[in-house]
Amino acid sequence: MYQIERKAIRTQETYPPISIQSLQASLHRLRHHEKLFHYTWIALLLKSIFFLGLVNNDGVHFSLSSAFQLYTNPPFFLIYISFEVALLSVAFLFRGKLHYWALVIFNLFLSLVMITDLMNFRASGNFLSVYALSLSTNLDNLFDSIISMLRPLDLVFGIDLMLLTLAGYKIAPRFKSDLRSFPIFLVLLLCSSSYIFVNHLVVDILNKDTQYYLFRRSWSPNQTMANLSPLGYHLFDTFNYREDSKPLSLSVGDRQRIEAWFSYKTENLPVNSYASKFQGKNLIVLQVESLEKFVIGKRVNGQEITPNLNRLLNNSLYFSNFYEQVWNGTSSDAELMINTSVYPVRQGSTFFRFPGNTYNSLPKILVSHGYQTLAIHPDKGGYWNWRQALTGIGFQKTIDESYFQMDERIGLGLSDGSYLRQVGSLIKAEKQPFYTFLITLTSHAPFDLPQQYCDLNLDPGLQESKLGGYFQSIHYTDRQIGAFIEKLDQDGLLDNTVIVLYGDHTGVHKFYDDEIIQLKNPESWWMEGHSQIPLIIYSKGMTGGEVKATGGHIDVLPTLAYLMGVEDKEYEGTAMGRNLLNTKRDFVVLSSGEVVGTFSSDEEREKALHGVGIADEIIRSDYFKYYRE
DSSP, X not given: OHHHHHHHHHHHHHSOOOOHHHHHHHHHIIIIIOHHHHHHHHHHHHHHHHHHHHHTTTSSSOOHHHHTOSOOSXXXXXXXXXXXXXXXXXXXXXXXXXXXXXXXXXXXXXHHHHHHHHHHHHHHSSOOOHHHHTTGGGOTTOHHHHHTTOOGGGGGGGHHHHHHHHHHHHHGGGGTTOOOOHHHHHHHHHXXXXXXXXXXXXXXXXXXXXXXXXXXXXXXXXXXXXXXXXXXXXXXXXXXXHHHTSOOOOOHHHHHHHHHHHHHHOOOOOOOTTTTTTTTOEEEEEEETTOOGGGTTOEEXXXXXXXXXXXHGGGEEEESSEEOOOOTTTHHHHHHHHHHOOOOOSSSOHHHHOTTOOOOOHHHHHHTTTOEEEEEOSSOTTGGGHHHHHHHHTOSEEEOGGGSOOOOEETTEEOHHHHHHHHHHHHHTSOSSEEEEEEOOTTOTTOOOOGGGOOSOOOHHHHTSHHHHHHHHHHHHHHHHHHHHHHHHHTTOGGGEEEEEEESSOOHHHHHHHHHHTSSSOOGGGGOOTTBOOEEEEETTOOOEEEOOOEEGGGHHHHHHHXXXXXXXXXXXXXXXXXXXXXXXXXXXXXXXXXXXXXSSHHHHHHHHHHHHHHHHHHHHTHXXXXXX
16 A cells, blocks of 8 residues: 555656646746757757758858758748757656756757768768668668768767767756656647647648648758758658558549650651661660769870770760769669669669569560560679569569679679679670670779779879779779670670660769869869760761760660660650650750750640659559559
8 A cells, every 4th residue: 555655656746737837837947947958959950050051052061041042931940940849848758867868869869860861962962761761781881982971060960969978977967856747748749749730731731832831742852851850851751651652543634644744755756867777786785883974085194084985986876965863772773764764763762662563674675576685783682672673674584693703892792804704704605686784883982992903193182082083993994894895896796786885873973072172283074074974875887976965864765775676666655765866855854853955845844844753653553564555
């Protein structure tokens, strides 16, 4: 009986009944005693403004004007404070020193989230998401690349925490007598949540046609982040994750809208001299890691950076206005678009989320024309789930690192030199005609090529920079590509084989633009080629030429199909890209929503942008399997 009474007394002290007097006492405590609570939400607000000043600029240089350049309605700081207060209110459910450390831990948590968001933004132009967390199994050998996304100014997010932690052992005991305060928790949570809900009702629901919004997706993750705060953004992302995980069912109207989009993009132009130019020839498509356009044809200290690729241009169709279009799936997105001509999903990696989807793909089309198809990677089959995804896309056979003798590792996996030497014997054994798709790895960030392979003679300052490392890495890969093509020629395959080379995405400009700007005595061409990668279609003995049509990854399938003798009707209703060798349109839509090129009308621009959303519906609903006849 005594124990029961004692327990009841303790409970009464911990959770006193809510009354006018208790509320007044709680508000008095919040107003006069809770300095750490007020310090925490103010510190987080200032960090959020600093965060916006980075991501709305370039991710590495703070600009106060950039922090406020994305206008928000209601004022963003009130929404930010509301989200922060809602989270920090939980600290009042703890007593004594636990209350102190709860506030410190919440501060630490949100600071780490902002730093991680910055790292993601510098790498991909997007922020951390629930889908990105699901890709953690792909972090093998990527530690150096990830750490290279940090910058010294990121320490700003932790300065106050270091001071609090050092002072904590002296300050925390002052909280020893503090009791839990359910009234404070309830008042803070209800007030902050109500403010957010009322603004959502007014801005998102009642004023749907305005340009302002809170809980609504947009092309620009920066705008959504600016509207909701880092904490609000990730809560919204978690909600979207749950919604996007549900199967998407298309209505009759949805299907008609998709069909109308494909119908609009069809140009119906007369055939030209490029039609069936390579019909019946073998096809090798080589995706080169981080290959950018700006190094093609350039010299550093009098040395060609890509001498072998430069030499290929004499017998190649060189697409000089070609752009990367990858999103969260990075290199795997390039593999998807090259082989299916469909944009990747807007959230997460398509290869992970929808590896078994049905497409009218390049390997399937070529199989119907009598080709054997093979996809080769120098890494594990589970890396970015590429083996399952490429099998689903339609490749008859796939080969991963388990096939190869792993005699030399550089960076992420088997070196390009060893890999391409071993691939040569594989291709020689293939039954013709064949389509072989392969990728390289060695020129991946952070561009730390072993010294024995650094053949370029660079000035000390350039040699020690990321740009110098990139030059050395691309020069090494270029040399291995040259040896690979020479071996194909020796084996008698080159006369009847077309080789396609392109970059999966940009490299040094994608990740280390800020470091290039700081180099002494820079050459003007070092900063050229925003988002541009080369596309080279080589055939021995062919007279080369430059193709200036603006395009990107999704345009490769229809362009290659045209060259390989595939009729337009075999891919027109499924390929989202254009045949760059027979088109009157001249534009490309980047993954960020930026459009490069020109449009004949506003309708054409709107349709082009709409294509990315159409692709999201196509993939999420498995449109080509369930809806297209």
